[in-house]
Amino acid sequence: VKTTDIGEFGLIERLAALLPKGAPPELVAGIGDDTAVWRVGERCLLATTDTMVEDEHFDELAEWPDVGWKILAVNLSDIAAMGGTPLFGLVTIGVRPKMRVEALDALYTGLAECAERYGVAIVGGDVVRARQVSVTVALLGEARMAGRRPLVLRRGGAKVGDAIAVTGTLGDSAGGLRQMQQGEAPDKRLRRRHYRPEPRLAEGQAAVRAGLRCAIDVSDGLLQDLGHVCEQSGVGAVVRWEDVPVSKELLAAYPRKAAEMALTGGEDYELVLVGRRAVLSRLPVTIIGETVEGSGVRVLDLDGAEVEFASPGWDALRL
Numbered sequence: 001v002k003t004t005d006i007g008e009f010g011l012i013e014r015l016a017a018l019l020p021k022g023a024p025p026e027l028v029a030g031i032g033d034d035t036a037v038w039r040v041g042e043r044c045l046l047a048t049t050d051t052m053v054e055d056e057h058f059d060e061l062a063e064w065p066d067v068g069w070k071i072l073a074v075n076l077s078d079i080a081a082m083g084g085t086p087l088f089g090l091v092t093i094g095v096r097p098k099m100r101v102e103a104l105d106a107l108y109t110g111l112a113e114c115a116e117r118y119g120v121a122i123v124g125g126d127v128v129r130a131r132q133v134s135v136t137v138a139l140l141g142e143a144r145m146a147g148r149r150p151l152v153l154r155r156g157g158a159k160v161g162d163a164i165a166v167t168g169t170l171g172d173s174a175g176g177l178r179q180m181q182q183g184e185a186p187d188k189r190l191r192r193r194h195y196r197p198e199p200r201l202a203e204g205q206a207a208v209r210a211g212l213r214c215a216i217d218v219s220d221g222l223l224q225d226l227g228h229v230c231e232q233s234g235v236g237a238v239v240r241w242e243d244v245p246v247s248k249e250l251l252a253a254y255p256r257k258a259a260e261m262a263l264t265g266g267e268d269y270e271l272v273l274v275g276r277r278a279v280l281s282r283l284p285v286t287i288i289g290e291t292v293e294g295s296g297v298r299v300l301d302l303d304g305a306e307v308e309f310a311s312p313g314w315d316a317l318r319l
């Protein structure tokens with residue numbers, strides 16, 4: 001069996017099946033949510049990890065400080081998607097033989113900037129030699145508790161009839177990347193949205209306080225990420241395409257492609273929040289659809305006709 005045959009999600013399922021059976025009682029959420037959730041006495045820890053690899057997640061178009069910022073930001077985004085607060089992180093870097101140390105200094109400058117901005121302590125890690133540069137962050141955070149019950153946003157927390165909302169705008173990251181790859185001078189804001197994503201920590205925490213219990217962050221593409229929510233909640237979803245928020249910068253750069261980029265582009269690191277419409281209406285988010293009986297995500301145009309896409313989003317192993 002080749003990794004390309006089963007894809008990222010097939011591989012995760014297959015490997016998870018090889019692990020010892022039986023969840024420890026402290027485990028609230030394991031493989032398959034944005035972070036693991038682990039109870040420690042009266043408190044509750046969140047844990048997540050993400051890696052960026054040279055030529056896979058970034059190339060010579062990227063500046064080293066941006067790579068450092070982004071690897072921490074994408075981990076923070078998973079904490080945000082649970083409605084949690086970050087605590088501390090560990091950083092592992094793969095370093096090419098005889099690589100210029102100044103490049104790694106620069107990477108750490110961006111990483112430190114992000115750590116400072118979001119109040120994360122970097123407390124350790126590892127350095128290894130590798131043929132390609134890679135940087136991995138493992139991040140721990142904390143969830144609020146109601147007694148002994150953690151208050152977190154789970155992928156499996158949606159019910160039929162819930163509204164679906166997103167923070168910010170979608171597709172900017174894909175638009176910025178496309179402009180750079182085509183050798184155009186990218187729009188400054190789109191470029192920034194690609195390289196300097198801002199994890200929606202405050203928004204996730206506000207969602208928990210408002211009583212919401214379901215979210216995911218947009219890392220692979222709205223349709224794919226919302227698909228995970230549907231799968232784990234046992235619901236379907238309908239998204240109205242004209243309601244998906246798109247920035248004026250993206251519309252100006254890609255008037256015909258903007259909507260598709262917003263639905264399938266990925267790496268926006270906005271939050272998809274699912275819950276009662278009355279609750280979502282009080283938050284600074286845009287409602288884009290609702291959950292329904294059934295399974296899968298359907299996108300409807302202005303006339304109510306279904307829109308089809310070649311791919312719902314990113315799979316790390318299928319390219």
Ligand SMILES: [Mg+2]
Nearest residue numbers: 034078217219
């Ligand atoms: Mg995530």
